[in-house]
Amino acid sequence: MKRALRYVIFYGGLLGLWTLLAESKIWPPYLFPTPWSVGQELYGGFQDHTYWIAIAVSMKRVLIGYLVSVVLGMVLGLGVASNKFLEETMGGLLVSLQSLPSICWWPLALLWFGFSQNAILFVVIMGSLLSVTLAMEDGRKQMPKIFGMAGRNLGAHGFKLFWHVLLPASLPFIVSGLKQGWAFAWRSLITAEMLYMSLGLGQVLMVGRDLNNTSAVLAVMVLIIAIGYIVDGIVFKSMERHLQQKWGLTPAT
Amino acid sequence: MSTNAQNVPVQFPAPVDHPPIGRSPVRAGSPRGKIGPASVARPSRVVSPEIPKVGLSEICLSYRTQKGERLLALDHINLEVKAGEFLCVVGPSGCGKSTLLHLIAGLHQQTSGQVLVDGTPVQGPGTDRILIFQELGLFPWLRVGENVEFGMKMKGIGKDEREEKTRYYLRLVHLAQFKDSYTHQLSGGMRQRVALARALATEPDVLLMDEPFAALDAQTRDLLHDELERIWAETGRTIIFVTHNVREAVRLADRVALLTFRPGRVKREFPVDLPRPRLMEDIEVARAARDILDDLREEINRSLEEEYHAGVKPHFATEDEQ
Numbered sequence: 145m146k147r148a149l150r151y152v153i154f155y156g157g158l159l160g161l162w163t164l165l166a167e168s169k170i171w172p173p174y175l176f177p178t179p180w181s182v183g184q185e186l187y188g189g190f191q192d193h194t195y196w197i198a199i200a201v202s203m204k205r206v207l208i209g210y211l212v213s214v215v216l217g218m219v220l221g222l223g224v225a226s227n228k229f230l231e232e233t234m235g236g237l238l239v240s241l242q243s244l245p246s247i248c249w250w251p252l253a254l255l256w257f258g259f260s261q262n263a264i265l266f267v268v269i270m271g272s273l274l275s276v277t278l279a280m281e282d283g284r285k286q287m288p289k290i291f292g293m294a295g296r297n298l299g300a301h302g303f304k305l306f307w308h309v310l311l312p313a314s315l316p317f318i319v320s321g322l323k324q325g326w327a328f329a330w331r332s333l334i335t336a337e338m339l340y341m342s343l344g345l346g347q348v349l350m351v352g353r354d355l356n357n358t359s360a361v362l363a364v365m366v367l368i369i370a371i372g373y374i375v376d377g378i379v380f381k382s383m384e385r386h387l388q389q390k391w392g393l394t395p396a397t
Numbered sequence: 398m399s400t401n402a403q404n405v406p407v408q409f410p411a412p413v414d415h416p417p418i419g420r421s422p423v424r425a426g427s428p429r430g431k432i433g434p435a436s437v438a439r440p441s442r443v444v445s446p447e448i449p450k451v452g453l454s455e456i457c458l459s460y461r462t463q464k465g466e467r468l469l470a471l472d473h474i475n476l477e478v479k480a481g482e483f484l485c486v487v488g489p490s491g492c493g494k495s496t497l498l499h500l501i502a503g504l505h506q507q508t509s510g511q512v513l514v515d516g517t518p519v520q521g522p523g524t525d526r527i528l529i530f531q532e533l534g535l536f537p538w539l540r541v542g543e544n545v546e547f548g549m550k551m552k553g554i555g556k557d558e559r560e561e562k563t564r565y566y567l568r569l570v571h572l573a574q575f576k577d578s579y580t581h582q583l584s585g586g587m588r589q590r591v592a593l594a595r596a597l598a599t600e601p602d603v604l605l606m607d608e609p610f611a612a613l614d615a616q617t618r619d620l621l622h623d624e625l626e627r628i629w630a631e632t633g634r635t636i637i638f639v640t641h642n643v644r645e646a647v648r649l650a651d652r653v654a655l656l657t658f659r660p661g662r663v664k665r666e667f668p669v670d671l672p673r674p675r676l677m678e679d680i681e682v683a684r685a686a687r688d689i690l691d692d693l694r695e696e697i698n699r700s701l702e703e704e705y706h707a708g709v710k711p712h713f714a715t716e717d718e719q
Contacts, residue, residue: 293504294534298548298599299524308551312538391537392581 177359185363194348195367201343202333203371205261209268210329214322217273221280222306231281238277246271246332250339264336264344271332272325279321283314316387323380330372345371448516449477450635451501451526451603456510458496470496472660474510480602483629483636485646487693488656489700494639495531497661498605501637502528514603524548527601531608533592535580541591542567542576548599566594569628586617590624597632606638610645619677622648626674643686643693648677655692658700665692 159179166178173181189195224230224238249270253263287310295309337346345368352360456474459467470493478484488494499505501512503522512519514526527548535544542563549559567573570590580588589609596604610618626649629636640646646653653667667689671681 290530290532290534291536294530294536296522297502297504297528297530297534298595299522299551300547301522304551308547309536313536315538387538390579392579 174356175358177362181359182362182366185357185359186366189348189360189363195364198343198345198348198364199367199371202337202345205264205337205344206268206329206333209265209333210272210326212265213269213271213273213276213325213329216269217276217325218280218311220273221277222284222310224277225281225284235281238274238281242274242278246328247335247339250336253336259340261342264333264340267336268329268333272329275328276321276325279318279324280314283317283321284310286317287314316391319380319384319387323376326375326380327372330368330375334368449513450480450482450515451478451637452476452511452513452516453497453501454511454513456497456500456512457508458493458500458505459508469660471500471507472662474656474661474663476654476663476666478603478635478637480635481633483638483649483651485650485653486637486639486656487641487643487646487653487689488661489658489693489697490641491700492656492658492696493661494656495607497656498528498607498637498639501603502526502605504528524552524599525601526603526605527596527599528605529592529596529607529609531611533588533609535588535591535595537580539580540576541572541578541580541583544580544591545594545598547595552599562598566598569597569631570594570624584617585613586621589613589617589621593625593628597628597634601634603635603637606636608640609638611640611642618645622677623674625649643689644677644682647671647682647685647689648675653689655689655696658696658703664696665689 162179166173166176170176186195224234246267249267250263253266257263257266291309291313292305295305300309333344334346334349337344338350340347345364349361349364349368352358352364453474453476456471457469458471459469462468474497476484486494486497496505500507501519503512503519503526514523519526536547539547545563545566546559549562554562563576564573567576570593572587572590572594575583575587575591580591583591592609610621613621622645625636638646638649643653647669650669653669655664655667656662657664667685669685671679671685675682
């Protein structure tokens with residue numbers, strides 16, 4: 145109850161300040177619209193299905209890209225963590241590759257895949273693959289060794305050991321990496337969509353700019369933030385809470 | 398190398414016509430064949446009374462310290478454990494007794510020598526030997542029942558049989574009503590019993606226990622001693638039990654093997670012929686423990702001396718010696 149009240153006060157204050165600034169007309173309304181007109185834009189966008197379609201298209205792309213990078217990243221990360229040679233060589237390469245902004249893969253993607261869905265997927269995968277891989281590697285190393293030994297002791301080996309022991313044992317240590325990978329995937333997707341005109345939230349954002357419609361631009365930005373928050377706050381939070389309960393770790397307050 | 402291992406004559410009661418167990422009153426009178434569902438396997442029959450269940454022959458283990466020096470942890474260990482025997486291994490900390498269990502379990506590789514089970518050399522882990530780790534290693538993402546079931550699942554045993562046996566072994570350790578709990582919801586003693594049930598459920602011939610009761614309070618420990626003895630009698634497993642508590646060793650064992658401080662050698666073997674059930678407080682147990690303690694004290698003093706002289710305790714690279 146108290147928490148809800150704090151939220152209301154904070155966001156109410158923020159909206160109030162915004163309205164005050166907009167209504168004071170320091171900047172012309174077509175550059176600095178009121179929250180009200182952004183809200184109207186949001187309502188209209190959902191009414192004529194533009195936003196629904198854009199969200200559906202973007203979510204499909206990000207989900208495919210993210211799933212591919214999670215699977216690849218797990219294999220890569222575990223491989224790097226379990227092999228001394230790979231750890232010393234590829235580990236360093238992965239860290240240095242991470243300093244490359246994912247949109248730098250865009251020109252390469254265009255050359256390889258042309259203006260297509262695959263080019264976008266490529267950028268999304270490259271954006272999140274590295275952080276998932278590094279998180280996996282880290283999680284595998286942080287995982288207490290006792291679980292692997294106990295598993296082998298009870299007759300698990302090879303894929304069974306990975307699937308029934310190593311993967312679940314490292315989950316609490318990789319969940320934050322999975323979350324980070326999601327954030328990278330989402331950002332890479334929006335960036336790529338802004339450069340490549342084919343539906344999706346990124347494109348709708350650019351259309352707003354082309355039409356000189358600041359309200360529409362802000363509305364789509366709100367949407368992008370909201371989706372990121374929902375996935376992070378609902379999907380990953382509940383996953384973390386579930387893991388903590390199962391493992392008997394006290395949830396972070 | 399291990400000349401002083403023969404100080405005390407080791408006496409084996411010769412098991413010729415009957416299974417090599419049944420000396421103690423508890424075991425002779427226990428209704429062995431009648432417990433549990435028919436599908437619960439007994440340990441495999443002794444191939445020949447001369448072949449020990451577990452044989453350690455000339456086991457050496459050395460490893461590199463962080464400074465790059467080679468350190469000898471185990472030095473020509475020779476030990477034989479008969480089928481159905483309860484052997485306790487005692488020694489000062491750092492004598493490599495935990496490492497020895499890991500070698501028998503096949504989780505580590507010795508530098509030289511052989512671990513033999515039924516006369517066959519051990520190559521890697523196998524469910525005929527299950528180790529109960531000091532820190533247990535229960536899987537927190539699985540429920541109690543799923544933990545117990547785990548080994549059977551890995552073996553590919555069908556669901557119905559798994560469930561039946563899980564129920565049986567949980568009842569054996571008095572945890573039947575905790576099947577659906579998570580391990581962190583249980584007390585230390587209960588977790589210990591889950592680990593025991595999980596190990597027993599794979600139906601190993603040999604149970605390896607690494608200081609399993611060290612972290613428990615005295616009452617819980619006494620209770621678990623009774624239970625372990627009962628389960629041992631009911632299931633007829635061979636048990637190798639590592640502890641630093643000499644009285645605990647005398648309380649439980651048919652025979653106690655004392656290891657020396659680094660490098661670990663078998664210093665002496667003490668047969669314990671006291672009638673069962675025993676109590677930690679029994680005067681005979683105390684007397685037998687004192688004999689062993691006299692020998693152990695020498696080793697503890699040696700270990701202390703070495704620590705003071707070296708200034709820093711040598712770092713153990715093996716995972717189990719944290």
